[in-house]
Amino acid sequence: MKSLEKLFAMAPEFTIPPMVTNFFTSTLNTNEKRAMVIAAVALIFAWFAAILYRNVVTSLARSYVPFMARLLAPILRSYSYDEEEFFKADGADLSTQKKRKAGFRKLASSFNRKYVKSREAMGKGLSDLRFTNTNRVPFPFQKIVQDTLKVGSLVVSTNGPEVQDVDGNWAIDLSGSYGVNVAGNEMYKKWMGNGCHKTADLGPVLGPLHPVVIENVKMLQEITGLDEVSFHMSGTEAVMCAIRLARFNRKRRKIVQFNGAYHGWWDGVQPGPGNERSVPDVITLKDMNPLSLATIRARGAELAAVIVNPFQAFHPNSPPPSDLVLMSNKARKTDAGISALNHPYAVWLRKLREACDENDVPLIFDEVYSGFRLSRGGGAAYFGVKPDMIVYGKTLGGGMPVGVVCGKEKLMRRFDPLHPLRVAYVIGTFSAHPSVMGSMNEFLQWVTTPESQKIYEDGQRSFDEFAASTNEALALAGMPLKITNLATVFTFEFTCPSRYHWMFQYYLRDQGVNLAWVGTGRCIVSLDFTKEHYKKLQDRIMAAAKRMAADGFWSAEIVSSNARQAARMAKELAFHSAIMPFKSFYDKVMEQKEIDHHASHSHLINQFLHFISSSIFIWCYVEVMVSKTGDWSWPVELGLISLLVRQAGHYVFEPPCHDAEQAMLGFDTRAKVKICLLYGGVFSAFLGRWMARQSGYETAVRLTDVWLLATLLIVFGRVAVLWRRYSFAVSMHWWLKFMTDPFTDLPAYWRSCYQVFSPRLLKDAFAKSFPKWFPNHVPIPIEDLGNGWGVDHAKAH
Numbered sequence: 001m002k003s004l005e006k007l008f009a010m011a012p013e014f015t016i017p018p019m020v021t022n023f024f025t026s027t028l029n030t031n032e033k034r035a036m037v038i039a040a041v042a043l044i045f046a047w048f049a050a051i052l053y054r055n056v057v058t059s060l061a062r063s064y065v066p067f068m069a070r071l072l073a074p075i076l077r078s079y080s081y082d083e084e085e086f087f088k089a090d091g092a093d094l095s096t097q098k099k100r101k102a103g104f105r106k107l108a109s110s111f112n113r114k115y116v117k118s119r120e121a122m123g124k125g126l127s128d129l130r131f132t133n134t135n136r137v138p139f140p141f142q143k144i145v146q147d148t149l150k151v152g153s154l155v156v157s158t159n160g161p162e163v164q165d166v167d168g169n170w171a172i173d174l175s176g177s178y179g180v181n182v183a184g185n186e187m188y189k190k191w192m193g194n195g196c197h198k199t200a201d202l203g204p205v206l207g208p209l210h211p212v213v214i215e216n217v218k219m220l221q222e223i224t225g226l227d228e229v230s231f232h233m234s235g236t237e238a239v240m241c242a243i244r245l246a247r248f249n250r251k252r253r254k255i256v257q258f259n260g261a262y263h264g265w266w267d268g269v270q271p272g273p274g275n276e277r278s279v280p281d282v283i284t285l286k287d288m289n290p291l292s293l294a295t296i297r298a299r300g301a302e303l304a305a306v307i308v309n310p311f312q313a314f315h316p317n318s319p320p321p322s323d324l325v326l327m328s329n330k331a332r333k334t335d336a337g338i339s340a341l342n343h344p345y346a347v348w349l350r351k352l353r354e355a356c357d358e359n360d361v362p363l364i365f366d367e368v369y370s371g372f373r374l375s376r377g378g379g380a381a382y383f384g385v386k387p388d389m390i391v392y393g394k395t396l397g398g399g400m401p402v403g404v405v406c407g408k409e410k411l412m413r414r415f416d417p418l419h420p421l422r423v424a425y426v427i428g429t430f431s432a433h434p435s436v437m438g439s440m441n442e443f444l445q446w447v448t449t450p451e452s453q454k455i456y457e458d459g460q461r462s463f464d465e466f467a468a469s470t471n472e473a474l475a476l477a478g479m480p481l482k483i484t485n486l487a488t489v490f491t492f493e494f495t496c497p498s499r500y501h502w503m504f505q506y507y508l509r510d511q512g513v514n515l516a517w518v519g520t521g522r523c524i525v526s527l528d529f530t531k532e533h534y535k536k537l538q539d540r541i542m543a544a545a546k547r548m549a550a551d552g553f554w555s556a557e558i559v560s561s562n563a564r565q566a567a568r569m570a571k572e573l574a575f576h577s578a579i580m581p582f583k584s585f586y587d588k589v590m591e592q593k594e595i596d597h598h599a600s601h602s603h604l605i606n607q608f609l610h611f612i613s614s615s616i617f618i619w620c621y622v623e624v625m626v627s628k629t630g631d632w633s634w635p636v637e638l639g640l641i642s643l644l645v646r647q648a649g650h651y652v653f654e655p656p657c658h659d660a661e662q663a664m665l666g667f668d669t670r671a672k673v674k675i676c677l678l679y680g681g682v683f684s685a686f687l688g689r690w691m692a693r694q695s696g697y698e699t700a701v702r703l704t705d706v707w708l709l710a711t712l713l714i715v716f717g718r719v720a721v722l723w724r725r726y727s728f729a730v731s732m733h734w735w736l737k738f739m740t741d742p743f744t745d746l747p748a749y750w751r752s753c754y755q756v757f758s759p760r761l762l763k764d765a766f767a768k769s770f771p772k773w774f775p776n777h778v779p780i781p782i783e784d785l786g787n788g789w790g791v792d793h794a795k796a797h
């Protein structure tokens with residue numbers, strides 16, 4: 001205690017409360033001390049309880065979809081149905097399969113007639129197209145669909161909401177250009193032209209700004225009620241900017257986002273499907289869940305921001321539905337057009353706003369999709385909630401590429417006035433590009449007029465009427481689908497289970513309806529749809545649905561429930577993911593053996609020596625297995641001899657062709673030379689020991705141990721090298737091949753045992769290895785019979 005007092009004395013500037021010094025200097029009485037200890041324990045307990053509560057609440061509110069997606073992605077194996085399985089994936093009977101086949105063929109030949117030029121011109125080389133073309137349908141169906149139903153994607157002109165492809169086919173466009181097309185193609189054509197014209201005198205000057213930029217900023221400030229604006233080239237880039245600024249200004253790293261919400265392709269906001277990287281600074285919570293609010297409250301101090309995509313109102317907790325996942329009628333959970341302010345999502349957003357306010361956490365609305373779509377004021381106005389930052393994109397560019405962030409001044413700052421080196425370097429060459437700003441200016445001027453307000457209202461009314469009458473017609477015709485919409489975005493919701501819902505996109509296309517690559521999951525109409533367009537669209541939807549039903553793809557009696565269908569699919573997946581990998585592993589090993597044969601084991605004498613050596617090896621394996629004494633010196637020594645016999649075959653008669661190995665295997669066995677030198681060293685040691693014995697000396701080291709060690713080192717060294725250079729799988733293929741070579745050599749090379757006694761074949765074999773000794777020899781033409789690795793030399797001539 002004395003030393004403590006001294007310590008206290010050394011720090012006179014701190015006045016230590018007498019309670020504390022008294023506690024240590026024992027001037028407190030026992031009760032006081034007890035009270036203090038209890039208080040400390042209670043404090044520690046409360047602290048732990050708070051941590052426990054925070055973690056429990058987070059784990060209950062967290063969505064495990066991202067984690068599961070990353071876990072399952074490398075495990076689940078892809079597989080493709082063949083022609084037969086393709087039409088009976090749900091166990092359909094023969095007559096339904098026939099109907100389906102005929103319908104499918106009809107569709108294919110119609111596509112072949114329609115998309116001649118488009119298909120030819122497209123060719124290969126555009127990776128986006130390869131991705132979207134592949135991911136239109138569930139994977140077991142992909143191969144046949146890709147080979148047969150070739151959709152043309154080259155378009156040349158638009159006329160209102162109709163689009164024309166290079167083959168001259170016109171289709172009603174439900175793709176909405178990924179959400180860009182709100183006002184109608186003709187408007188964007190005008191704005192793009194006017195925008196370029198407005199800024200044409202400036203040309204490509206960047207840095208100094210064209211005055212339209214200032215006008216745009218003013219209009220955006222008015223629309224959003226936020227202080228500052230920043231311009232970018234895409235929605236993804238704008239989301240990156242918003243999150244980075246929130247992190248910088250809040251001095252926190254963690255972001256909350258909600259399950260299923262799309263925020264662009266930056267992997268920093270894709271913690272689940274579509275991204276292999278784990279994103280530890282994003283917490284993905286369940287949408288519309290009170291526990292998520294509790295989590296935000298409990299973790300408020302750690303959060304940089306909460307980001308919301310207001311379009312989740314349409315299908316909370318799930319990504320935008322696409323035909324890729326259309327396996328059952330459960331894939332669509334949509335909230336049929338409940339209007340705005342009393343929409344359950346509006347209530348949720350208001351609660352979210354409160355939770356964020358209480359903890360001073362910025363709330364970001366990602367309105368790249370919903371901005372100027374749900375209403376003129378986007379999701380914020382539609383649901384009546386005011387965020388701290390809004391991210392825009394798509395339509396705001398007036399047809400040109402754009403991303404915009406609007407936010408409160410304190411969140412938009414990119415420098416720290418107190419720390420000159422703390423800077424958030426967020427700036428891009430093409431931000432505020434004159435042409436983009438010009439067309440944005442056109443768009444903003446239009447969207448802020450009273451006429452546009454009326455266009456929004458009329459457009460919404462017409463769409464609602466269309467949706468109601470189409471649903472009535474579909475129900476009347478007994479079709480298992482209906483339309484559900486949020487503003488002018490809609491989805492086809494299927495009312496019966498089927499493995500073939502995704503086929504509907506192809507029937508629609510064939511009727512003249514253009515869809516985005518996600519197919520019937522997300523369809524968009526623009527505000528320029530007239531009554532005639534809607535009538536045409538309804539007729540085409542009805543015709544497509546009736547054709548699909550008639551072709552037997554919705555035979556409800558076949559798959560009676562989602563559960564039965566899910567069980568069927570789970571069985572298929574389990575088979576392909578758990579059983580098939582073993583088969584493909586086996587195939588790979590056998591393929592390596594075959595390649596190895598062709599690269600360096602096709603010589604008669606070499607094969608014969610391999611047969612001998614393999615037989616000895618097998619004997620050695622058996623000896624080691626049955627040995628009761630544990631003394632393996634004899635089999636190990638024999639193993640060495642057999643290896644020498646084996647390698648002699650290569651050294652004398654048939655050197656391995658490394659180039660062939662490299663070409664066929666992807667790696668070669670050049671290192672074999674070094675390996676053999678090492679073996680040679682061990683062999684010399686044997687000789688040395690023998691000579692030493694002859695001279696009356698006994699060696700202390702058991703050379704068999706040295707040899708065994710060398711072998712293990714070399715084999716596992718090679719496994720390690722292959723693993724590091726290629727992959728674990730490649731190293732295991734090699735290892736298994738190596739271990740089982742003696743067993744597969746026997747059936748492969750047994751013929752050589754009698755063929756070596758044929759003088760003709762023997763002479764031919766020698767002539768092959770030593771052509772100088774046989775100058776006039778005409779080689780026997782050996783054809784590989786192609787039945788594994790055992791070339792039948794006798795049959796070959």
Ligand code: PMP
Pocket residue numbers: 178234235236237239262263264265309366367368369370393394
């Ligand atoms: N956020 C949302 C809500 C989106 O819908 C999208 C695009 N669909 C993005 C961000 C990304 O925008 P972009 O494709 O322009 O990068």
